[in-house]
Amino acid sequence: MNKFCCLFITAWVTVVMLLSCKSPNEDLPYLGQTTQADGKTVHHKVGNFSHYNQDSVLVTNKSLADKVIVADFFFTSCPSICPKVIREMMKIQEAFKDEPMVTFLSFTIDPKRDDVARLKLYADNLGIDQSRWYFLTGDKDATFDLANTFFVAAFEDKDAPGGFDHSGKIILVDKEGHVRSFSEGTDPSTTPKLINDIRRLVDLYKANQK
Amino acid sequence: MLPILLLILTVSACNDSPYMQGKRLYTVRCANCHMEDGTGLSRLIPPLATSKLMGGAAMACVIANGLRDTIFRDSVYLPREMPAFKGLSSTEVTNIINYINHTWHKPFTETTILEVEEALKACP
Numbered sequence A: 001m002n003k004f005c006c007l008f009i010t011a012w013v014t015v016v017m018l019l020s021c022k023s024p025n026e027d028l029p030y031l032g033q034t035t036q037a038d039g040k041t042v043h044h045k046v047g048n049f050s051h052y053n054q055d056s057v058l059v060t061n062k063s064l065a066d067k068v069i070v071a072d073f074f075f076t077s078c079p080s081i082c083p084k085v086i087r088e089m090m091k092i093q094e095a096f097k098d099e100p101m102v103t104f105l106s107f108t109i110d111p112k113r114d115d116v117a118r119l120k121l122y123a124d125n126l127g128i129d130q131s132r133w134y135f136l137t138g139d140k141d142a143t144f145d146l147a148n149t150f151f152v153a154a155f156e157d158k159d160a161p162g163g164f165d166h167s168g169k170i171i172l173v174d175k176e177g178h179v180r181s182f183s184e185g186t187d188p189s190t191t192p193k194l195i196n197d198i199r200r201l202v203d204l205y206k207a208n209q210k
Numbered sequence B: 001m002l003p004i005l006l007l008i009l010t011v012s013a014c015n016d017s018p019y020m021q022g023k024r025l026y027t028v029r030c031a032n033c034h035m036e037d038g039t040g041l042s043r044l045i046p047p048l049a050t051s052k053l054m055g056g057a058a059m060a061c062v063i064a065n066g067l068r069d070t071i072f073r074d075s076v077y078l079p080r081e082m083p084a085f086k087g088l089s090s091t092e093v094t095n096i097i098n099y100i101n102h103t104w105h106k107p108f109t110e111t112t113i114l115e116v117e118e119a120l121k122a123c124p
Helices: A003-020 A082-095 A116-126 A140-149 A188-209 B002-015 B020-034 B057-065 B090-104 B113-121
Strands: A035-037 A040-042 A050-052 A058-060 A068-074 A102-108 A133-136 A154-156 A164-166 A169-173 A179-184 B071-073 B076-078
Touching: A068 A082, A068 A188, A082 A102, A082 A169, A082 A188, A082 B020, A102 A140, A116 A133, A140 A154, A169 A188, A179 A188, B020 B090, B057 B090, B057 B113, B090 B113
Parallel strands: A068 A102, A102 A133
Antiparallel strands: A035 A040, A050 A058, A068 A169, A154 A164, A169 A179, B071 B076
16 A cells, blocks of 8 residues: 555544544533523423322422433333443443532333332342432333423333333433433443433533633 | 455354343343343442352242342342232243343353243242
8 A cells, every 4th residue: 555545544534533433522412302582592301290209308300490400210220220220320320420519310111119118128239329310119100101291101011021012211411300311221332322412411511610 | 255244253252141031121121120241230329249049040039029028238238129920931030130130240151041940930
C-alpha cells in the first residue's frame, strides 16, 4: 500500500468519524409523541406514580422532582430477563455512585408477591446503595399503565416465565418527567450509550444552574 | 486461500467449547440468572465456579428438579429459588454439566450420561 493510499484511507475514516460523532453538548432528544398546545411544544411525560419503596417510604413524582430518574420494571421471582437487567442497572449506579442527582427506580409488576418486606430482602441481597435506588410496589394495574408511559410493555401472561411478560428496557427520565434515552437491559452493549446520555443530561442541568 | 481457512479454523477452535450443545442450552436456560460468565448476581444468584456441586454429576438433580428456599453461599441465605428444568433429557443435562465444568471447574473431568442417569435416579 503506498503513502497516498494510506493518506486517502486515513482522511476518509476521519471524515466518517466526524460525521458520525455528535457534539457532547447537543441536547438529548425527547422521546415519544410531541404535540403543540397554545403555540408551545409539549413533549411526552411519564405518568404520575405513588408507590412504596423497600423502606415503606412513599415515593412520588413530586418527591423526586429534582432527580434524574433511571427506571426499569421487574419482579423479584422473575426467572427470565430480570437478573440481567438488574445487573446493568447496577453497572449504571456504579457509574453514578458520586452523583446524587441520579436516582434509580425498579417498579415491581408483581405487587401481590412483592411486598415491602420482599423488596427489602431483594435490595439487601443485591448489596446496592439503597439511598438512591428504590424498589417500588403499588397498585398492579396502575403500574402496568405507568410502564406504558415509560414505553415498557408489562402485562400478566400465564404462559410467560413467572406469569408476567415484560420488556427489559432501562429508561432515562429527566427532572421534568420526559423520557430522554433508554437502553436494552438484556443487551449489555447498549449500556455505555445510556451512561453517556445520563452524563450529558446531568451536565446540562449543572451547566444551566451556573 | 489455505492460510485463511486455517486461520478461521484456528479462531473457531480457540473460541468454542467442545460442548456446543451444552453451551447453547446454558445460554438459553441458565445464563439469564447465572449470567454468560457464570458469576451470578450479588447474593441473589450464586456464582457457579465456587459451588460445591461443581466437578461432577451432582448438579444433575438441581438442574432437573430445581431448588426452593435452600440456596446458600457460605453462610448467606439466598432468597431466590431455582426453577426446575424437567423437560431436559439426560443427554442434555450431561451436556450442560460438561459445559459448566469445562468452563468453570479445574481440573476438568468429563461426566458421562450413565453417571447423570444414576444421579437422576438417586435424586431426593
